[in-house]
Amino acid sequence: MAVGIYFLSDTIIKELHSSPSVNSSCLFVVISPGNIIGSGIFVSPKGVLENCSSVGLALIVWTLTGVITAISALCYAELGVTIPKSGGDYSYVKDIFGGLAGFLRLWIAVLVIYPTNQAVIALTFANYALQPLFPSCFPPERALGLLAAVCLLLLTWINCFSVRWATRVQDVFTTGKLLALCLIIIMGVVQICKGHFYWLEPEHAFHPLQPYDMGRIALAFLQGSFAYAGWNFLNYVTEELIDPYRNLPRAIFISIPLVTFVYVFANIAYVTAMSPQELMASNAVAVTFGEKLLGVMSWIMPISVALSTFGGVNGSLFTSSRLFFAGAREGHLPRLLAMIHVNRCTPIPALLFTCISTLLMLCTSDIYTLINYVGFINYLFYGVTVAGQIVLRIKEPDLHRPIKVSLAWPVIFLIFWAFLLIFSLYSEPVVCCIGLAIMLSGVPVYLFGVYWENKPKSFNSFVAKLTHLGQKLFMVVYPAEGSEDGNEDKDEAG
Numbered sequence: 001m002a003v004g005i006y007f008l009s010d011t012i013i014k015e016l017h018s019s020p021s022v023n024s025s026c027l028f029v030v031i032s033p034g035n036i037i038g039s040g041i042f043v044s045p046k047g048v049l050e051n052c053s054s055v056g057l058a059l060i061v062w063t064l065t066g067v068i069t070a071i072s073a074l075c076y077a078e079l080g081v082t083i084p085k086s087g088g089d090y091s092y093v094k095d096i097f098g099g100l101a102g103f104l105r106l107w108i109a110v111l112v113i114y115p116t117n118q119a120v121i122a123l124t125f126a127n128y129a130l131q132p133l134f135p136s137c138f139p140p141e142r143a144l145g146l147l148a149a150v151c152l153l154l155l156t157w158i159n160c161f162s163v164r165w166a167t168r169v170q171d172v173f174t175t176g177k178l179l180a181l182c183l184i185i186i187m188g189v190v191q192i193c194k195g196h197f198y199w200l201e202p203e204h205a206f207h208p209l210q211p212y213d214m215g216r217i218a219l220a221f222l223q224g225s226f227a228y229a230g231w232n233f234l235n236y237v238t239e240e241l242i243d244p245y246r247n248l249p250r251a252i253f254i255s256i257p258l259v260t261f262v263y264v265f266a267n268i269a270y271v272t273a274m275s276p277q278e279l280m281a282s283n284a285v286a287v288t289f290g291e292k293l294l295g296v297m298s299w300i301m302p303i304s305v306a307l308s309t310f311g312g313v314n315g316s317l318f319t320s321s322r323l324f325f326a327g328a329r330e331g332h333l334p335r336l337l338a339m340i341h342v343n344r345c346t347p348i349p350a351l352l353f354t355c356i357s358t359l360l361m362l363c364t365s366d367i368y369t370l371i372n373y374v375g376f377i378n379y380l381f382y383g384v385t386v387a388g389q390i391v392l393r394i395k396e397p398d399l400h401r402p403i404k405v406s407l408a409w410p411v412i413f414l415i416f417w418a419f420l421l422i423f424s425l426y427s428e429p430v431v432c433c434i435g436l437a438i439m440l441s442g443v444p445v446y447l448f449g450v451y452w453e454n455k456p457k458s459f460n461s462f463v464a465k466l467t468h469l470g471q472k473l474f475m476v477v478y479p480a481e482g483s484e485d486g487n488e489d490k491d492e493a494g
Contacts, residue, residue, distance in 0.1 A: 039177065039312035040227030042286050042305050043124045045267055047223035047368045050280050051216040055271050056205035058220070062267055065224040066260030071413050073231050073256060074405050075386045077248045080235045081402045082392070084244065087326030088235040089385040094330065096388035100446055105381050106327045107442030112435060114323075114354055116374035117229065118316045119361035122148035125309035127367075128302045131284040138283055145362050152362075155314045156355040160341075160348045166318050173311025180286060180304035181266060187293050188269020199271040209276055215427030218420050222375030223368065227263060229378070231256060236323065245402040317351060324350040325479070332450060336467050339476035348474045372428050376421070377435040383417035386410045 045058075052058040076089070085091040090109065094102020126147040130139035159166045191197070198204055231252075270279055273292040282288040290301030324347065328338030336349050364370065389410050392399065425432045471477065 039121050039124055039305075039309040040229065041181065041263055041266055042128070042284075042308065043120065043367055044223045044227040044371070045270055045285050046280055046282065047371060048220045048267075049276055050368075051220035051223060053208045053210045053212055053216070054206050055199045055276055056202070057212070057217070059205075059264060059267060061217070061220045061224050062264050063260065065221055065228055066256060066263070068221075068413065068416055069225070069228045069231050069260075070252065070256045071409050072382055072386060073252045074249075075389050075410050075413060076232050076235050077252060078401060078403045078405050079385070079389055079392075080248055081244050082399060085326070086236055087323060087330075088232055089381060090323060090326060092385050092388055093381070094332075096392055097384070099332075099450060100443070101384070102330070103332050103446045103450060104439055104442045105384075106323070106332050107445065108377050108381070108435075108439045109323055110327075110333070110353075111357060112377055112438055113374055114316065114320050115357040115361045116370050118152065118313055118354070118358040119148070120226070120367055120370050120374070121309050121312040121316065122151050122358070122362070123367050123370075125151050125306055125313065128284050128287060128305040128309060131287045132299065132302050148362055149359055151310060151313055152355060152358055155310075155317055156351055159314070159317045159351050160344075160346050162344060163346055166314060169314050170311055170318060173307045173314065175307070177304070177308030177311070180301060180308055181262060183300065183304070184269045184286065184289060185262070185265050187289075188265065188272050191269070191272035191293070196272045199276065200268065213427075215423045218423035219372055219427050221420055222372050222379070222424060225375055225379065226371045228256075228259065233319070236319075236326075249403065317354065320350060320354050328478075332446075334463075334467065335478055336470045336476070339471065339474075339478050342475050342477055348476055349470060352474075369431060372424070373431050373435055376424050376428070376432045377439065379417060379420055379424075380435075380439075383414060383421070386413050386417070 048061055049055070049058045052061055079089075079092045083092050083095050085095070090102055090105045093105045123144060126144040127139065129147060130143055133139070155169070158169060192200075270285055270289055273289050274282075274285075278288060279285055284302065284305070286305050287298075287302045290298040294300060324333060325338040327333035328335050337353060338347070339349055340347050361370065387410070390407065393407065
């Protein structure tokens with residue numbers, strides 16, 4: 001979501017906005033132009049190339065990641081119409097494998113996936129904003145962390161204050177990523193026409209800069225998958241989507257091939273202007289690309305990417321509340337986290353919780369470690385969810401499935417999934433084990449908070465008082481209790 005890449009056809013967007021069941025004032029359904037192309041393409045190329053060891057293999061990884069993303073999206077499409085609940089893989093895992101598995105998915109999303117995604121985009125914004133000020137060296141780590149924190153706090157305030165402001169920020173800053181990517185691809189085509197394709201010739205493209213290593217190739221896929229994050233966004237709003245049987249497959253067939261094309265050609269463009277060594281030495285590859293080709297106009301690139309990543313942080317905050325609502329509805333999260341402001345219809349408790357957890361992630365400014373961290377956990381549950389598709393076919397073969405894909409697709413995905421997790425764990429055992437430990441820490445929380453139903457009255461009373469205090473402090477109510485339409489214009493005028 002967040003950093004994500006998702007393309008939605010105009011038809012789907014119009015149908016969502018025109019549906020009487022969809023309230024555009026509240027954050028239950030969020031479809032924004034800012035989710036077309038994610039900011040990961042400006043940070044992941046370095047990580048992919050470093051781990052692949054050659055340009056040719058890196059381009060293959062970008063292409064295969066797009067193919068695997070398409071396969072997993074098809075599997076999710078079947079699950080989305082078979083279990084038509086909002087909440088995405090959290091809802092599917094809970095219904096197929098039980099409450100504990102679903103809670104662990106929710107637990108890791110709330111504590112790791114959303115905060116880490118937002119931290120990576122905020123740090124990317126800080127990198128691109130500060131790199132022009134430090135042309136001969138990397139920006140100081142403290143400066144990166146401070147600017148990323150300021151970006152996050154500002155956007156959290158905007159999202160808490162007004163839904164309309166948040167959507168305007170998203171629409172305005174979307175132009176940055178589109179401008180940057182169009183400029184990169186066009187300049188790449190110009191370079192190829194001039195004959196600058198040394199690193200694209202087969203004898204040079206597959207020349208390894210260091211020995212190939214299967215573990216590092218697995219990490220390259222994790223780095224690439226970060227840029228494709230967001231492909232499952234529509235599964236989080238299935239209940240609100242008009243005609244999902246038609247629109248889910250349409251979104252997949254339009255979006256993922258287009259995004260794969262853009263990403264592969266952006267990476268081709270990078271290596272027409274930079275050697276692999278120069279690309280790997282840069283923390284802001286688009287800035288280096290602009291300095292090589294744009295001359296006095298090179299300032300366009302850092303500004304465009306900074307605008308893009310700023311909008312990316314906003315998009316992540318803007319969409320995060322849907323999962324909180326789904327979890328609270330099932331009793332897996334405190335009700336306070338799903339509540340919205342009585343007038344502004346903004347999910348203030350969820351936004352503040354996400355902001356604080358993201359600030360904690362900013363304790364490290366190593367973007368690529370964070371990507372490996374969140375990528376491993378994400379793929380772990382992608383595999384569990386796709387395995388659930390096969391389990392559901394076996395347990396309930398006669399269940400109505402408006403979309404039914406061949407079982408070959410989930411099997412192919414699970415083979416790739418096993419390769420990725422095993423070799424990632426081998427290459428980055430500490431990072432992966434930390435993620436697993438955080439996930440497993442949710443087991444005692446589930447047993448105490450969810451499974452144990454007959455809690456003492458004093459405990460329930462204490463929780464109720466805390467919830468009531470939070471409601472008064474933030475002026476929020478559970479959506480069913482207040483007006484879902486709100487009157488934001490009146491509130492802003494006041």
